[in-house]
Amino acid sequence: AQTVTQSQPEMSVQEAETVTLSCTYDTSESDYYLFWYKQPPSRQMILVIRQEAYKQQNATENRFSVNFQKAAKSFSLKISDSQLGDAAMYFCAYELVTDSWGKLQFGAGTQVVVTP
Amino acid sequence: DAGVTQSPTHLIKTRGQQVTLRCSPKSGHDTVSWYQQALGQGPQFIFQYYEEEERQRGNFPDRFSGHQFPNYSSELNVNALLLGDSALYLCASSSRDHSLNTEAFFGQGTRLTVV
Numbered sequence: 001a002q003t004v005t006q007s008q009p010e011m012s013v014q015e016a017e018t019v020t021l022s023c024t025y026d027t028s029e030s031d032y033y034l035f036w037y038k039q040p041p042s043r044q045m046i047l048v049i050r051q052e053a054y055k056q057q058n059a060t061e062n063r064f065s066v067n068f069q070k071a072a073k074s075f076s077l078k079i080s081d082s083q084l085g086d087a088a089m090y091f092c093a094y095e096l097v098t099d100s101w102g103k104l105q106f107g108a109g110t111q112v113v114v115t116p
Numbered sequence: 117d118a119g120v121t122q123s124p125t126h127l128i129k130t131r132g133q134q135v136t137l138r139c140s141p142k143s144g145h146d147t148v149s150w151y152q153q154a155l156g157q158g159p160q161f162i163f164q165y166y167e168e169e170e171r172q173r174g175n176f177p178d179r180f181s182g183h184q185f186p187n188y189s190s191e192l193n194v195n196a197l198l199l200g201d202s203a204l205y206l207c208a209s210s211s212r213d214h215s216l217n218t219e220a221f222f223g224q225g226t227r228l229t230v231v
Contacts, residue, residue: 004158006158037222042224043204043206043224043225043227044222044223044224044225045159045206045208045222046222047219047220047221050219091158091159093158101212102147102149102164102171102172102210102220103149103161103164103172103174104149104151104159104161104208104220105161106158106159106160107158108156108157108158109156109157109158
């Protein structure tokens with residue numbers, strides 16, 4: 001069974017600074033997707049960034065980038081130039097690209113606090 | 117595009133009762149997945165519907181059941197409610213057409229409180 005682990009319950013960052021969130025996962029599969037989702041107090045999950053396991057290049061989306069280490073089963077998220085609007089719960093998620101397509105497995109989440 | 121819409125937004129039920137939650141997927145999406153998110157935890161996969169059939173199921177008892185309609189909307193039913201069923205229930209829609217972006221879009225959830 002696949003598991004997703006986020007070991008940081010909370011991370012604090014000052015505006016304009018950089019914060020890195022950690023995620024590790026356990027799988028014996030080779031073809032999968034990894035995601036970072038943001039959940040603000042409005043409760044709606046918003047996709048931040050997505051990484052296909054077959055791609056060696058790390059995904060980037062504006063101020064958000066990942067460090068994908070497939071052999072180490074590590075998938076960290078870096079938020080650069082942090083803004084007050086980045087404050088939210090961040091979830092790492094895994095999706096197997098087979099019959100389990102569309103079934104996301106989430107970690108426990110990391111609360112990001114942004115201070116002025 | 118209204119995105120994924122869920123109703124109701126909040127619900128209070130008594131232990132032992134039954135509840136039905138509703139989800140309308142994003143336009144163009146044909147697959148609906150349901151998740152349970154307990155307070156302070158990550159979402160847990162309940163089940164997924166495609167072509168009006170349950171395609172995948174997580175580790176949830178038979179008290180949790182669902183349905184998908186021809187217009188792709190979906191319902192989640194929970195019977196014999198327990199206090200432990202109190203949670204945020206999230207609906208996510210996506211498309212089986214892999215020529216499209218397979219990103220899942222989430223609704224804002226239904227907050228269920230069982231008393």
